[in-house]
Structure formats: structure tokens, C-alpha cells
Amino acid sequence: MYVSLRNSPVAAVLSSRGVSRTVVTLGxxxxxxxxxxxxxxxxxxxxxxxxxxxxxxxxxFVEGVYQAGSVFARLLGGYLADVRMPKTIAAIGYGVxxxxxxxxxxxxxxxxxMAIVALDRAGKGLRTAPRxxxxxxATPEPILGRAFxxxxxxxxxxxxxxxxxxxxxxxxxLNDFMLVFFVSFCFALLGxxxxxxxxxxxxxxxxxxxEVQVKQTVVTLAAVAQIFRAxxxxxxxxxxxxxSLATIADGLLYLSLASQGAIxxxxxxxxxxxxxxxxxxxxxxxxxxxxxxxxxxxxALGYIFLLMAYLGVGMVGETAGLVICVVGLGLYYxxxxxxxxxxxxxxxxxxxxxxxxxxxxxxQAIGRAVGAILFGxxxxxxxxxxxxxxxxxxxxxxxxxxxxxxxxxxASEVSAT
Amino acid sequence: MSKLVQIGAFAAVAITAVVVVxxxxxxxxxxxxxxxxxxxxxxxxxxxxxxxxxxxxSDSLTVQSLPAGDERRxxxxxxxxTAASSSYLLCLNRSGNLLLPxxxxxxxxxxxxxxxxxxxxxxxxSRLSPDGKYFATTSFVTGDSYAAELFSTRTVIFSTAAxxxxxxNLEAFDLIINGEPFRFVDAxxxxxxxxxxxxxxxATAAFNGHRYLVDGDITKRTMVVLRDNVECPSLSPDGLRLxxxxxxxxxxxxxxxxxxxxxxxxxxxxxxEDRSIDDQVAWLDDxxxxxxxxxxxxxxxWKLGIAGGKPELMLKGAHSPGVIPPRG
Numbered sequence: 001m002y003v004s005l006r007n008s009p010v011a012a013v014l015s016s017r018g019v020s021r022t023v024v025t026l027g028x029x030x031x032x033x034x035x036x037x038x039x040x041x042x043x044x045x046x047x048x049x050x051x052x053x054x055x056x057x058x059x060x061f062v063e064g065v066y067q068a069g070s071v072f073a074r075l076l077g078g079y080l081a082d083v084r085m086p087k088t089i090a091a092i093g094y095g096v097x098x099x100x101x102x103x104x105x106x107x108x109x110x111x112x113x114m115a116i117v118a119l120d121r122a123g124k125g126l127r128t129a130p131r132x133x134x135x136x137x138a139t140p141e142p143i144l145g146r147a148f149x150x151x152x153x154x155x156x157x158x159x160x161x162x163x164x165x166x167x168x169x170x171x172x173x174l175n176d177f178m179l180v181f182f183v184s185f186c187f188a189l190l191g192x193x194x195x196x197x198x199x200x201x202x203x204x205x206x207x208x209x210x211e212v213q214v215k216q217t218v219v220t221l222a223a224v225a226q227i228f229r230a231x232x233x234x235x236x237x238x239x240x241x242x243x244s245l246a247t248i249a250d251g252l253l254y255l256s257l258a259s260q261g262a263i264x265x266x267x268x269x270x271x272x273x274x275x276x277x278x279x280x281x282x283x284x285x286x287x288x289x290x291x292x293x294x295x296x297x298x299x300a301l302g303y304i305f306l307l308m309a310y311l312g313v314g315m316v317g318e319t320a321g322l323v324i325c326v327v328g329l330g331l332y333y334x335x336x337x338x339x340x341x342x343x344x345x346x347x348x349x350x351x352x353x354x355x356x357x358x359x360x361x362x363x364q365a366i367g368r369a370v371g372a373i374l375f376g377x378x379x380x381x382x383x384x385x386x387x388x389x390x391x392x393x394x395x396x397x398x399x400x401x402x403x404x405x406x407x408x409x410x411a412s413e414v415s416a417t
Numbered sequence: 418m419s420k421l422v423q424i425g426a427f428a429a430v431a432i433t434a435v436v437v438v439x440x441x442x443x444x445x446x447x448x449x450x451x452x453x454x455x456x457x458x459x460x461x462x463x464x465x466x467x468x469x470x471x472x473x474x475s476d477s478l479t480v481q482s483l484p485a486g487d488e489r490r491x492x493x494x495x496x497x498x499t500a501a502s503s504s505y506l507l508c509l510n511r512s513g514n515l516l517l518p519x520x521x522x523x524x525x526x527x528x529x530x531x532x533x534x535x536x537x538x539x540x541x542x543s544r545l546s547p548d549g550k551y552f553a554t555t556s557f558v559t560g561d562s563y564a565a566e567l568f569s570t571r572t573v574i575f576s577t578a579a580x581x582x583x584x585x586n587l588e589a590f591d592l593i594i595n596g597e598p599f600r601f602v603d604a605x606x607x608x609x610x611x612x613x614x615x616x617x618x619x620a621t622a623a624f625n626g627h628r629y630l631v632d633g634d635i636t637k638r639t640m641v642v643l644r645d646n647v648e649c650p651s652l653s654p655d656g657l658r659l660x661x662x663x664x665x666x667x668x669x670x671x672x673x674x675x676x677x678x679x680x681x682x683x684x685x686x687x688x689x690e691d692r693s694i695d696d697q698v699a700w701l702d703d704x705x706x707x708x709x710x711x712x713x714x715x716x717x718x719w720k721l722g723i724a725g726g727k728p729e730l731m732l733k734g735a736h737s738p739g740v741i742p743p744r745g
Contacts, residue, residue, distance in 0.1 A: 050511065050518060173441045186434035190427060197423040
């Protein structure tokens with residue numbers, strides 16, 4: 001639910017020189033689609049809890065489906081990385097997600113909403129790999145990095161705009177969620193219109209696609225078993241599982257803030273905007289810091305920031321608590337997003353790199369899903385304060401354990417090379 | 418050519434979006450009258466009047482003079498359920514508190530807030546006592562329909578007097594069966610209707626798979642079980658008749674028919690509404706009932722003479738009707 005940043009919007013404008021029409025179009029398709037999906041993400045917690053009157057327990061399950069859905073999305077995308085007709089597959093993916101926005105306008109029952117959220121994530125999984133393949137296909141080797149940078153920057157910009165659009169709509173048409181879903185659907189439709197009329201270009205034939213495609217071709221059981229043979233990976237999976245289990249998804253943290261009256265419900269989507277802003281502002285300095293003091297330290301620091309966010313919620317209703325929570329969460333994303341992959345990659349033999357990465361990411365997604373459900377249950381049965389302190393405790397244990405185990409990961413990394 | 422189609426399609430979607438947003442923004446809060454702009458007793462002077470929730474105006478609390486035909490006057494509170502009496506308007510509305518999302522707000526007829534109490538779960542029924550002493554709320558704590566296999570309701574009676582915000586949960590009342598008091602842990606109570614001037618009410622109490630009409634006493638905290646298969650009773654203004662829904666078909670999709678019980682002769686007969694309707698009726702006068710029937714996503718209010726005849730469509734796009742009777 002957070003902005004994925006590899007480049008800033010400013011960098012996009014600077015780097016657009018020489019980027020092909022296909023890449024520019026796909027960038028705008030992603031911009032529109034991200035506005036569409038992030039505006040829904042920013043109102044979904046409110047919609048479930050306030051509009052439909054369902055409990056935080058229930059929203060925990062919705063958040064769980066959202067997180068777990070990304071596992072299947074990734075696997076699905078991975079298998080489709082080498083498809084023959086990337087545009088058709090991508091269009092289907094964008095289409096499925098657009099239809100989901102329309103379906104939300106008529107959904108009131110929880111199972112229906114969970115099914116829609118899962119389908120929406122599946123659509124995302126379906127489109128990502130073929131879209132990246134199209135970008136790679138249309139770009140000459142020397143400016144590949146620039147092309148992807150340009151695309152990701154527009155994507156990020158869309159994710160930043162989405163919650164702002166949602167907030168403006170809620171302000172103008174007092175809590176009209178149907179209107180938010182309708183406008184989200186329109187943005188998705190605009191993205192699809194751009195895509196279907198696009199004639200994919202092909203740069204001179206080269207086998208650069210292999211370099212760009214992050215997804216594996218075939219996953220065999222034997223290969224998976226080989227990954228697990230390395231003890232460093234086993235430790236990393238345990239660390240990942242522990243930390244993600246103790247993670248309260250941002251939607252639930254924001255709901256906690258709102259339920260304490262720290263923010264008026266109508267300004268709820270602004271919490272997503274604020275976190276994304278912190279993320280954008282800190283991405284480059286924290287990246288530099290990681291290069292200087294080492295990724296494991298920054299990664300661990302990320303979870304200290306998450307702990308800070310929890311404690312912010314613990315400062316019941318105070319404005320300072322709100323600020324601490326939002327800043328902590330933004331810094332947490334900056335310090336951990338992408339770092340896990342960077343930590344994992346060197347531990348894997350080259351031919352199993354993408355499979356191994358997807359296993360680690362899947363572990364993280366499942367951990368977060370279980371964490372979201374657990375937090376929802378704890379909130380509903382023990383009350384918010386107890387649930388918060390429970391997760392503070394869980395996270396402290398997870399961080400200490402992770403810190404001790406990270407040493408082993410590094411040690412075995414050395415012995416493996 | 419395809420370029421033109423693309424630009425056309427793009428523009429069409431964008432323009433549609435802008436038009437819909439403009440329309441929703443214009444028809445949303447714009448028509449609502451701010452409660453603070455209403456002069457005291459402006460509303461009372463308009464009695465008798467009908468109060469209801471206008472589905473077509475963002476669920477605003479709405480008042481229309483009787484006899485019907487007047488414009489709809491929209492007020493600021495948006496409600497899930499309403500009720501009216503000669504001195505109060507009751508509005509079950511959103512609280513903004515995520516853990517207790519709903520509350521009941523009691524207004525005087527000039528829309529001055531008397532009190533607001535939190536209610537657990539999702540609002541289902543609301544009633545005011547004709548003498549102005551009490552109000553009652555029913556909400557679903559689990560499940561969301563009386564048709565569901567498993568649901569749990571909470572019904573609470575509150576005093577309208579300022580300062581006493583604690584309500585009486587009817588689950589704590591003794592059920593009296595054949596003169597013997599019982600407590601059923603899993604009893605569900607819903608659909609209160611008050612008797613004027615007697616600290617007394619009727620309601621539905623469900624236990625052991627049956628749904629009974631009960632006669633409740635607020636001071637003694639008892640509910641006497643009267644008869645089987647009665648849901649959501651509503652007492653006529655003269656206090657002589659009850660109209661309720663009676664289950665005529667069990668199962669996953671139960672069917673109800675409105676029936677009337679003459680309290681003097683203790684005889685029951687069906688009313689001439691053939692549809693299965695899930696509402697607690699309100700009385701327009703001693704001879705006519707009103708109720709909401711779903712119409713797509715919205716509701717329409719219908720009226721029906723208890724003597725017979727066809728149901729008549731009364732108000733489109735409205736539900737939760739109540740009558741503000743003339744004073745004195």
C-alpha cells in the first residue's frame with residue numbers, strides 16, 4: 001500500500017530524453033492506474049469500518065487478503081514473464097483491476113469485498129511482468145536504466161496523487177464513497193484506453209530482456225530445495241517471517257489513529273499522502289546512509305522506526321503521536337523497502353536468484369497477512385491499547401531476534417563465497 | 418483514425434467523470450438545511466407532519482407536512498433510522514467513533530440536541546414513546562438481517578430526561594412464561610413499541626427457536642410472554658391494536674406477512690399486503706399503517722388501511738417513517 005520508489009518525479013523529467021513512445025505511454029498508463037488503485041487503498045479501511053459498520057477484526061481480514069493477494073500476484077506475474085503477447089496479458093491485468101473498482105460500488109458484504117480485493121491484486125500480478133517486458137522490448141540497451149527510472153517515477157507520482165484525489169472527493173461530496181470508487185474506475189479506464197491503442201515498438205533485437213526480467217522462467221521443486229539447503233537463507237526466512245508477523249499494516253495503524261480521534265475521519269486519506277511524502281523525502285539520504293553504514297544496520301533501523309510508529313499510536317489522540325506515527329512509518333518504508341531484496345540477492349546462486357527472491361517476498365507477504373489478521377483479532381477482543389502494546393512487545397522480540405540472527409546470515413554468506 | 422477513436426474515448430471517460438463528480442457534489446450536502454438556521458418551534462408549528470429519511474438526499478432527516486403533498490424539508494443530520502413523537506425526533510446516526518460507529522441522537526422538534534448515546538452494532542429499529550418519556554433502539558451486534566440463520570440483537574430503552582444516559586438493556590429483564598420468571602442467556606430482543614403513559618412496551622423476544630410477543634414493564638423489569646410468531650410489533654395511537662410481521666414461511670429466505678392483533682378481543686387477522694416486508698410499521702392514524710419496501714437500492718414508503726384495500730405508494734425514495742402529531 002506504499003509508494004514504490006526507485007526514482008523521483010523530478011528525475012523522471014530529467015531522464016525522459018531519448019525514452020521511446022511506448023515507455024512514455026506505459027508510464028502514463030501506470031500513473032493513471034496508480035491514481036486509481038491508491039485512491040481506493042486510501043479509503044478502503046474507512047469504507048469497511050465506518051461506511052459498512054464492520055469491526056476492525058473484519059478489516060484485519062481484508063488487509064490480510066490484500067497482503068496475501070500480493071503473493072499470488074507475484075507468482076502469477078513470474079510465470080507470465082515470458083509470454084508471447086505481453087500487451088494482451090497486460091491489458092487483461094489492467095482490465096481485471098478496473099472491473100474490481102466498478103464492483104466495489106455495489107459491494108456491501110464482507111466476502112464480496114475480500115474477493116474483489118483479491119481479484120484486484122491478481123490483476124496487478126498479471127500485468128506487472130508483461131508490462132516490464134514491453135518496456136525492455138522497446139528500449140535500446142544503453143538507456144534501459146533511464147527507461148525504467150522514467151516509468152517508475154510516473155508510477156510513484158500516481159501513487160502520491162491517488163490519496164489526494166480521494167481526499168478531495170470525500171471533502172467535496174461528504175463521505176461519498178461510491179463517488180471515490182466511480183472516479184477510481186474512470187482513472188483505470190483512462191489507463192486502459194491509453195494502453196489498448198498503443199502499438200508496441202521493438203528496439204533492435206538483443207537478449208537484454210533476460211537481464212531486465214526479474215521473474216524466473218520455471219520453478220522446479222528441486223531448485224527450491226536447493227535454495228533451502230543454504231543455512232543463511234533459512235535464517236533470513238525466519239527473520240523475515242518474524243518481523244513481518246509483528247508488522248501492523250498501515251491501513252490498520254491509520255484506523256487506530258482515527259479511532260482515537262487523532263484525525264477527523266474525513267482527512268483519513270491524508271495519512272497515506274503524508275507517509276508517502278516522508279518516504280519520498282528520505283529515500284535518497286537513507287539510501288546513501290545504507291551504502292555507508294551497511295544494509296543490515298539500516299534494515300534493522302527500519303524496524304526501530306516502525307516501533308516508533310507504534311508508540312506514536314500509543315500516545316492516544318495526541319497530535320505529536322500522529323506525527324511520530326506517520327514519520328516513523330515513512331522512514332520504516334524507506335529503510336526496509338528493497339533492502340530485503342538487496343540483502344537476499346547475494347546469498348543466492350545466480351540461476352536461482354529470482355526464485356529465491358520471490359520465496360522471501362512471499363514469506364514477507366504471508367507474515368504481514370497473518371499479522372494483520374492477528375492485530376484485528378487482538379483489537380476486537382482485547383481493545384486497541386492492549387493490542388498495540390502486544391504488537392510493540394512482539395516487534396521488540398522480533399527486532400532483537402533478527403539482530404542476533406542477521407549476524408549468522410552474514411557469517412554464512414562469507415563462508416559460502 | 419484509431420487516434421481519433423482513442424482521443425474520443427479518453428475525452429468521453431474524462432468528461433463523464435467530471436460531470437458525475439459535479440452532479441454528486443451539487444446534489445450531496447447542498448440541499449441540506451443547517452439545523453442551526455432553523456428558528457425554534459418552526460418545526461412544531463408545522464405539525465402534524467411526517468418525518469422520514471430521504472434516500473434521495475444523502476439520507477437526511479426530512480420532514481413533510483401532513484396531509485402529504487408538501488415539499489420535503491431536509492435537515493442536517495443524516496440518519497440510518499428515525500422515529501418521531503409529539504415532542505421529539507430520534508435519529509440513529511454515525512458517531513465518527515470507529516469502535517462504536519453508531520449513536521442515537523434525541524432532538525427536540527426545533528432540532529435542539531437533547532442527548533446522544535452510543536449504540537452497539539448496526540441500527541435496525543428505533544421508537545419513541547408517545548408520552549415522550551422513553552426511546553428505544555435495536556441494533557444488530559452480529560449478522561445484519563432478521564432473515565439470517567445466526568444473528569444477535571441488542572435492544573436498549575433510554576430515558577429522554579437529560580442527565581440519565583445509561584440505558585436499560587432488555588436482555589437483563591426477566592421473561593415471564595406462565596407466571597414463572599426465566600432468564601435465557603441467548604434470548605434476542607428486538608422491535609420495541611411503547612404504550613403511552615404506562616411505562617410499558619411490547620417487543621419481540623426470540624428464544625428456543627421461537628419469536629414471541631412480549632408485554633414489558635419498565636419499572637418491574639419483566640417481559641410477559643404472550644404469543645408465538647410475532648416480530649416487530651407496533652401499537653396503534655389509540656393503543657387498541659398491534660400490527661406486526663408474522664413468519665409464514667421458514668427457512669433460509671423466510672417470508673413474512675403483516676398481521677393485526679386486536680388487543681381487546683385477542684384475535685389476529687392478516688392485512689391485505691401480499692408482499693413479504695421486513696419493517697416495523699408506523700401508524701399514520703388509527704386506521705392506516707406505513708412501512709418501507711425496498712425498491713432497488715432505495716426504499717419507498719407505502720401506506721395501507723387496516724380495514725382492507727390495496728397498499729398505496731406514499732413517498733418514493735424514503736424510509737423509516739414517523740408521525741409528529743399535532744400538540745394538545
